[in-house]
Amino acid sequence: MEAEVLVEENKQGNSPSAIPSYLEHKGRFRGIWSWLLTTDHKRISILYLVSILTFFAVGSILGFFMRMEQMTTGPTIMEPQTYNAFFTLHGVMMIFLFIIPGIPAAFGNFILPIHIGAEDVAFPRLNLMSWYLYISGAILALTSLFVGGLIDTGWTFYVPYSLRTGTNVSLALFGVFLLGFSSILTGLNFITTIHRLRAPEMGWFNMPLFVWSLYATGWIQVIATPIIGITGLLVIAERLFGIGIFDPSKGGDPVLFQHLFWIYSHPAVYIMILPAMGVISEVIPAFARRTIFGYKFIAYSSIAIASVGSLVWGHHLYVSGQSYTASVVFSLLTFLVAIPSAIKIFNWVSTLYKGSIDLSTPMLYALAFIFLFMIGGLTGLMLGTLSVDVHLHDTYFVVAHFHYVMFGGTGFGLFAALHYWFPKMTGRMYNERIAKIAWALLVIGFNGLYFTMLVLGYQGMPRRYYDHLPEFHEGHIIATVGSWILVSGIFLMLGNILYALFKGRKAGQNPWKATTLEWQVPTPPPLLNFVTKPNIPEDPYDHKFRF
Amino acid sequence: MSNHHEQEQHLISYSTYFLIWLGLLALTGVTVAVAGFKFKNLSVVVALVIASIKSILVFNYFMHLKYEEAFFRVMLFVTLTFFVIFITLTFFDYSFRGIIF
Amino acid sequence: MTSTAATAKVEFHEHHDYTGGKIGMWLFLFTELLLFGGMFIVYAVYRYQYPQEFHQAAMELNTLLGTINTIVLLTSSLSMALSIATLQRGKRKVSLAFLSFTIFCALVFLVNKYFEWSDKIHHGIYPNSEELLNFEKGEVLFFGLYYMMTGLHGIHVLAGAIILSIMAYFIAKRPSEKYYFYPEKLKDLQGSKLVIINQKGEEIWNGATINESVDQFSVNIKRPLTDKYIDKNNIGKLENSGLYWHLVDVIWIFLFPLFYLIT
Numbered sequence: 016m017e018a019e020v021l022v023e024e025n026k027q028g029n030s031p032s033a034i035p036s037y038l039e040h041k042g043r044f045r046g047i048w049s050w051l052l053t054t055d056h057k058r059i060s061i062l063y064l065v066s067i068l069t070f071f072a073v074g075s076i077l078g079f080f081m082r083m084e085q086m087t088t089g090p091t092i093m094e095p096q097t098y099n100a101f102f103t104l105h106g107v108m109m110i111f112l113f114i115i116p117g118i119p120a121a122f123g124n125f126i127l128p129i130h131i132g133a134e135d136v137a138f139p140r141l142n143l144m145s146w147y148l149y150i151s152g153a154i155l156a157l158t159s160l161f162v163g164g165l166i167d168t169g170w171t172f173y174v175p176y177s178l179r180t181g182t183n184v185s186l187a188l189f190g191v192f193l194l195g196f197s198s199i200l201t202g203l204n205f206i207t208t209i210h211r212l213r214a215p216e217m218g219w220f221n222m223p224l225f226v227w228s229l230y231a232t233g234w235i236q237v238i239a240t241p242i243i244g245i246t247g248l249l250v251i252a253e254r255l256f257g258i259g260i261f262d263p264s265k266g267g268d269p270v271l272f273q274h275l276f277w278i279y280s281h282p283a284v285y286i287m288i289l290p291a292m293g294v295i296s297e298v299i300p301a302f303a304r305r306t307i308f309g310y311k312f313i314a315y316s317s318i319a320i321a322s323v324g325s326l327v328w329g330h331h332l333y334v335s336g337q338s339y340t341a342s343v344v345f346s347l348l349t350f351l352v353a354i355p356s357a358i359k360i361f362n363w364v365s366t367l368y369k370g371s372i373d374l375s376t377p378m379l380y381a382l383a384f385i386f387l388f389m390i391g392g393l394t395g396l397m398l399g400t401l402s403v404d405v406h407l408h409d410t411y412f413v414v415a416h417f418h419y420v421m422f423g424g425t426g427f428g429l430f431a432a433l434h435y436w437f438p439k440m441t442g443r444m445y446n447e448r449i450a451k452i453a454w455a456l457l458v459i460g461f462n463g464l465y466f467t468m469l470v471l472g473y474q475g476m477p478r479r480y481y482d483h484l485p486e487f488h489e490g491h492i493i494a495t496v497g498s499w500i501l502v503s504g505i506f507l508m509l510g511n512i513l514y515a516l517f518k519g520r521k522a523g524q525n526p527w528k529a530t531t532l533e534w535q536v537p538t539p540p541p542l543l544n545f546v547t548k549p550n551i552p553e554d555p556y557d558h559k560f561r562f
Numbered sequence: 563m564s565n566h567h568e569q570e571q572h573l574i575s576y577s578t579y580f581l582i583w584l585g586l587l588a589l590t591g592v593t594v595a596v597a598g599f600k601f602k603n604l605s606v607v608v609a610l611v612i613a614s615i616k617s618i619l620v621f622n623y624f625m626h627l628k629y630e631e632a633f634f635r636v637m638l639f640v641t642l643t644f645f646v647i648f649i650t651l652t653f654f655d656y657s658f659r660g661i662i663f
Numbered sequence: 664m665t666s667t668a669a670t671a672k673v674e675f676h677e678h679h680d681y682t683g684g685k686i687g688m689w690l691f692l693f694t695e696l697l698l699f700g701g702m703f704i705v706y707a708v709y710r711y712q713y714p715q716e717f718h719q720a721a722m723e724l725n726t727l728l729g730t731i732n733t734i735v736l737l738t739s740s741l742s743m744a745l746s747i748a749t750l751q752r753g754k755r756k757v758s759l760a761f762l763s764f765t766i767f768c769a770l771v772f773l774v775n776k777y778f779e780w781s782d783k784i785h786h787g788i789y790p791n792s793e794e795l796l797n798f799e800k801g802e803v804l805f806f807g808l809y810y811m812m813t814g815l816h817g818i819h820v821l822a823g824a825i826i827l828s829i830m831a832y833f834i835a836k837r838p839s840e841k842y843y844f845y846p847e848k849l850k851d852l853q854g855s856k857l858v859i860i861n862q863k864g865e866e867i868w869n870g871a872t873i874n875e876s877v878d879q880f881s882v883n884i885k886r887p888l889t890d891k892y893i894d895k896n897n898i899g900k901l902e903n904s905g906l907y908w909h910l911v912d913v914i915w916i917f918l919f920p921l922f923y924l925i926t
Contacts, residue, residue: 043843043879137683203690210633211683238644241694245701249811257791258807260705265807266800271708274652275701325644326651340658344651573751574744583741590733594726597924606710609920617913624744625909626902634689641693645700649707656708 034546036442036539054139055542060125061440062146067121068509070112070153075505077105082464082498085491088482098481099167104160106170107187111194112153114425115283118290119201120149122432123229125440127205129533130223132214132551134543137207141200148197155190159183169479171280174261174272178253185254188247195240195247198286202236205229216551223531223555224313228293231317235282235289239325243279246272270335277328285324287421288388289317291428292359295381298431299363300556301529302378303370307556309362316355323352333404342401349399356392360385375527376450380431383458387423391416394469409479412472415465423461430457430508437512438526442539443519449511456504463497531555572629582623589616681899688903692910695819699914702812706921709804716801721925723788724809725779729923732775733915739768740912743827743905750898753890755834758901762831765908769824776817780810809922816914823908830897830904838894839885849873849880857882 035041037057044052053059081101084091093101124142128135136142159166163183168176177184209230213222250272252258259265261272300307307313329337329345363385372378394416398404407413438444468476471490476483483491525534533540535549593612601608622628627635710717746761783806787794790810795803844852857870873880886892 137680138687141687199691199694203687203694206690207683207686210686211680234640237690237693238641238697241697242648242701245698248815249702249705252790252811256810258811259790259803260807260811265796265803266709266713267804268708268712270655271652271705274655275704278648278652278701326647329651329655332655336659337655338658338660339662341651341655344654574748576745576748579741579744579748583737586737586740587734590730590737593920593924594730597726597920603714605925606921609924610917613917613920616916620740620909620913620916624740624912625906630685634686637689637693641696645697648700649704652704652708653711656711 034537034541036537037542038442038539040542042542052143054135054143056124056128056135056139056142057440057540059142059146060121060123063116063124063149064121064440066146066150066153067113067117070108072505072509074105074108074113075502077101077108079498079502081105082495084481085483086495088485088488095481096167097165099169099479100160100165102479103166103169107156107166107191109421110170110283111156111191112149114287114421115194115198116149116201117287117425118294118429118432119205119229119232119286120145121429122294122436123201123205123225123290126436126533127208127226127229128212129536129540129544130226130531131209131212131217132532132545132549133208133212134545136204137211138204142204145197145200145204148193148200152190152193152195152197155193156187157190159186159190162186171276172247172250173276174250174253174269175263177250178262185251188251192244192247195244198236199240202233202240206233206237209233214549214551220311220314221551221553221555224296224307224310224317225290225293225531227314227317228289228296231321232286232289235286235321235325239279239282239286242275243283246275246279249275270332270337273332273335274328277331278325281328281331282321282325284417284421285320287425288428289320291384291425291432292317294428294432294435295363295384296359297529297531298377298381298435299366300558301435301527301531302373302375302381303367304373304528304558305366305370305556306554306558307362308365308368309358310554310556312358313362316358319355320352323348323355327352327399330399330404333401334408346399346401350396353392353396353399360389373527375434376445376447376454377431377435377527379451379454380427380434383454384424384427384431387419387427387461390466391419391421391424394419407472409477410472411468411476411478414478415468415472418465418468423465427457430454433512435527436533437515438522439533439538439540441516441519442522443515444522444526445511445515445519449507453504453508453511456500456507458504460497460499460501460504464494464501465497467494467497530558572626574623574626574629578623582619585619586616589619679896679899681895684899684903685906688906692906695910695914699812699815702808702815703917706808706812709801709808710921713799713801713804716799717805718925719799720802720805720809721922723783724923725782726923728775728779729919732772733919735768735772735775736912736915739765739772740909742768743908747898747901747905750834750893750901753893755890755893759831759834762827762834762901766824766827766831769820769827772820773817773824776813776820812918813922816911816918819911819914823904823911826904826907830901833894833900834897837885837888838892838897839883841884842882844880849877852880 037055040055042049042053042055050058050062053062080092081098084093084098084101124136159182163186164181166180166182166184166187168180168182168184172184172188209222209226249258249260253260253262257265259267261267261269263269296307296313327345327349329341330349333342333345363381394412398407398413398416434445434450467490471487471494472478474487474490476487476490522538524536524538527534530552532549532551536544537546589612593609596608596612597605599605621638627638742761742764746758746765749761750758783789788806789795790807795806798806852873854872854874856872858866859868861867886894
């Protein structure tokens with residue numbers, strides 16, 4: 016049992032500038048160990064941010080090569096088996112190593128305690144363990160590539176193929192299990208933090224909406240993630256011991272695997288999108304210089320999305336052999352879950368009305384989010400429609416849909432968070448012009464690639480196919496060129512950020528003149544976040560409040 | 563934030579624990595005895611009802627849930643509700659396979 | 664004659680949130696409920712599809728051993744609760760006795776499970792065995808689920824036994840409190856040292872002087888091992904360990920009738 020002791024400011028009175036930032040703080044450990052053994056939520060957040068962006072860069076390169084392969088019919092740069100491994104690895108990395116941990120781990124860790132006026136999260140050591148589980152899971156999943164052949168099942172690991180393939184599915188699934196555990200612990204930590212560590216003046220409806228989104232996400236992490244845990248264990252047990260749960264020759268039902276898999280994986284997409292929506296709810300009021308429209312509606316809609324979103328998984332099984340009754344029920348539920356999402360869009364757009372719009376980079380990403388997420392959401396409704404899905408299932412339409420919501424949605428939300436909170440986290444500012452150029456490349460490249468895929472899918476191009484028929488050829492070329500523009504935008508953005516980390520000019524305490532509590536603490540914040548007692552207004556986005 | 567004096571001081575008496583234990587043993591006896599009856603399809607319902615009663619006793623008394631703030635009971639209820647919904651919606655598939663309209 | 668200590672005042676930050684710890688443990692229990700819940704979903708589907716075969720296969724199981732194990736776990740829950748109750752009332756040694764009995768019950772459960780499984784395996788009933796593959800499909804599924812679910816449960820019993828053993832160590836050892844001084848505050852303490860002064864004002868013990876060579880400074884206070892100094896944090900930890908243990912019991916409460924008592 017340890018007690019941490021902070022020696023009080025002495026009678027001479029310490030000025031805030033004398034208190035070192037969390038980056039300068041000298042704790043019990045020095046050098047690299049001050050990072051690897053830290054329990055400071057801010058350092059853990061940075062550990063996650065670096066890991067996540069690295070995996071994102073690698074996953075993007077995989078995608079780049081997949082698109083290169085599709086430049087010509089027939090083999091272009093790789094064998095079919097390699098292509099299968101590429102799309103599997105691309106999916107596993109992007110989903111489990113980038114998007115699901117994404118915003119909660121890399122930004123939620125840093126910002127959540129500060130947003131509620133706390134010194135750290137409820138369980139700082141558990142927080143560090145989450146990161147180690149994440150890294151272990153990542154290492155296992157990536158190692159499984161090199162031990163026993165490249166995994167080729169797709170990130171969805173459907174049986175019976177995942178039972179029969181000679182590649183190292185068991186190791187990969189165990190890595191996924193560890194990653195799930197990491198996600199659970201983060202959610203558990205955040206829920207407890209929000210319940211227990213809010214400043215006394217901060218009631219539930221004085222919290223920033225980012226906190227609400229992390230709260231709803233935490234519950235999905237706790238309730239849904241164990242299901243993928245057990246599903247992975249069952250497949251491993253099946254491969255190792257032949258228990259027969261999913262094997263038709265022993266009476267098992269492969270569709271049951273799909274049920275179990277998607278009972279987690281559909282709510283998982285809400286783990287992905289809710290924090291991104293939380294970021295948008297922060298950025299828009301800040302850069303429209305007015306309070307958010309419909310605070311309570313946005314707060315409640317986060318809970319509604321988390322709840323109803325856990326009931327729609329069967330829309331992934333429409334053509335699997337599932338009963339018609341189930342398909343109808345799931346289709347109805349899928350339509351319902353669009354409603355709270357739409358409410359958020361209405362409220363964000365309404366917030367812009369009579370605002371004083373500042374088109375800095377974070378705002379550009381937020382506005383792009385609204386546009387791209389809308390396309391993603393609407394195409395989702397199309398796919399949710401039974402008769403339409405029969406034709407569009409497993410085509411490029413689906414692939415484009417989920418890239419619009421996961422990349423155009425969560426991805427752009429993460430980029431918005433990156434550009435919004437970078438000055439606070441590092442004490443430096445990036446080059447605004449280059450950031451905007453990168454944004455433009457991203458938006459143009461993104462739509463060039465994925466809108467084309469919507470059309471290709473509608474025309475019938477199947478997904479996860481290494482090759483394509485000549486009738487799809489022009490579309491593929493346009494898409495691949497779009498991917499080049501997209502990837503150049505990604506690397507320009509990341510390069511700009513990396514450069515700013517070392518050479519950026521110093522940032523002030525509140526470069527955006529925003530209102531939430533992180534802008535009341537020094538840049539970067541000191542170890543326990545608050546130097547003086549924070550001023551907590553009733554409305555977290557009250558621009559008339561002076562502090 | 564100092565919480566030295568916040569600790570829950572409600573103590574359950576030793577005799578309460580013993581009584582609950584006896585109740586659990588009795589219910590175990592009931593569930594074994596009832597297994598011999600021929601309820602056919604209802605037998606799983608009976609077994610689940612008895613198991614649920616036993617669990618309620620364990621949750622409320624051994625796990626102190628009855629004396630905690632309502633928040634804990636609500637959260638357990640929410641978790642169990644989602645679990646029930648997961649099973650129910652899955653059964654929308656399996657119960658209606660082969661029915662085309 | 665006392666020398667003036669450093670002017671820096673020490674503020675003690677206690678970072679243990681009893682209710683927060685409880686919330687965290689309950690949230691973890693929810694994840695365990697859903698982990699097993701996933702397998703209960705599989706069980707439900709296959710029992711619905713193969714009712715006759717499940718009944719057939721269940722007859723192979725040893726109902727007596729299953730009932731004994733149920734009673735063992737229920738009793739271990741009682742002793743767990745009593746261990747907590749006695750510690751709350753300041754009776755350290757009695758609490759340790761009940762805790763040890765709980766661990767003992769866990770081991771008895773595991774030994775019974777070992778006998779059950781060895782017996783099955785001896786008769787050729789195990790996943791992918793030739794014998795089992797000759798059974799009906801529903802029976803193969805039953806035994807697949809049986810091994811998976813009781814196996815995963817057994818792992819949790821073992822984990823519980825380990826956790827409770829660690830708790831026994833915490834409760835049995837001398838309680839201590841440690842105070843760390845951040846290195847950047849050491850300069851405020853330059854030239855000072857820690858002393859113990861008796862009622863006559865004499866120094867009965869002093870430590871070394873803190874100079875520039877000192878890199879870290881912490882004070883560890885070890886309390887005597889009497890019931891008077893039961894570490895409050897241990898009560899919270901024991902309660903949370905108890906929550907975990909009771910959940911292991913609850914899962915078995917459902918496993919028992921669903922596998923052993925199918926009519």
